[in-house]
Amino acid sequence: MLLTQKKSQDMNNPEPKNILRGIYTWSNVIFLSVFFSSIIIILFPFVYLFDRQRHSLHKLATYWALSIKNLNPWWEFKIKGKDNLAKKNEVVVYVANHQSQADILALFILSTRFRWLAKASLFKIPFFGWGMTAVGYVPVERGSKSSSEKSLKLSAQHLKNGTPMLFFPEGTRSKTGALGEFKTGAFRLSKSLNVPIVPITVQGCADMLPKGSIWPRVNKVTITVHPKIYPDDLTAAELMLQAKEAISSKLR
Secondary structure, three states: OHHHHHHHHHHHOOOHHHHHHHHHHHHHHHHHHHHHHHHHHHHHHHHHHHOOOOHHHHHHHHHHHHHHHHHOOOEEEEEEOHHHOOOOOOOOEEEEOOOOOOHHHHHHOOOOOOEEEEEHHHHHOOOHHHHHHHHOOEEEOOOOHHHHHHHHHHHHHHHHOOOOEEEOOOOOOOOOOOOOOOOOHHHHHHHHHOOOEEEEEEEOHHHHOOOOOOOOOOEEEEEEEOOOEOOOOOOHHHHHHHHHHHHHOOOO
């Protein structure tokens, strides 16, 4: 109870050092987002001629994440199970828990190939959203069945072209840190295309950038990549249950 009250006070009445850290952090996040998005947009027409899947543009996006990490020394990222990531030319469906806006930063730090399913509003942000479109990330409108179906078709096309997909199966950020209900789309894709699921647990981002606050905090983040779950003899529901169990096993 006392810890919860302290966190609330920290978010509503931050100390001067936290305000300075926040100004510094958001300044370099905004600058790096505009910088890397601009490069991606400029290079897109040239890259598309020899790299139709735009892996090189996604690689630039991973440099965006690594640059933010290196410029913010109060954020520490630890990766476990990196050997479970997809190898070159291997196709998988990644599914991860979602606690904070910083989750996608943590997942890009893995520096592996993927396209991710993201809420459509992000694609409307100047530069950042334009860059997401150029790389080929997949937009989805929350609550829209037609948008959901379209996004799954685009995701299936990426998988058929040899590119892993990344989903947040909860669909939105958790308010409590506990796993929410999973949506079935990622697991139905896995089953229909016979592509293994790779669960990922992101632990710590909720404290690093709390929901409802703009003030980043000093924190350590652990990213655990779990072993593949093969769909061979499992239903989509069983795949979903096993993935949820794997992810929750590393959550406090």
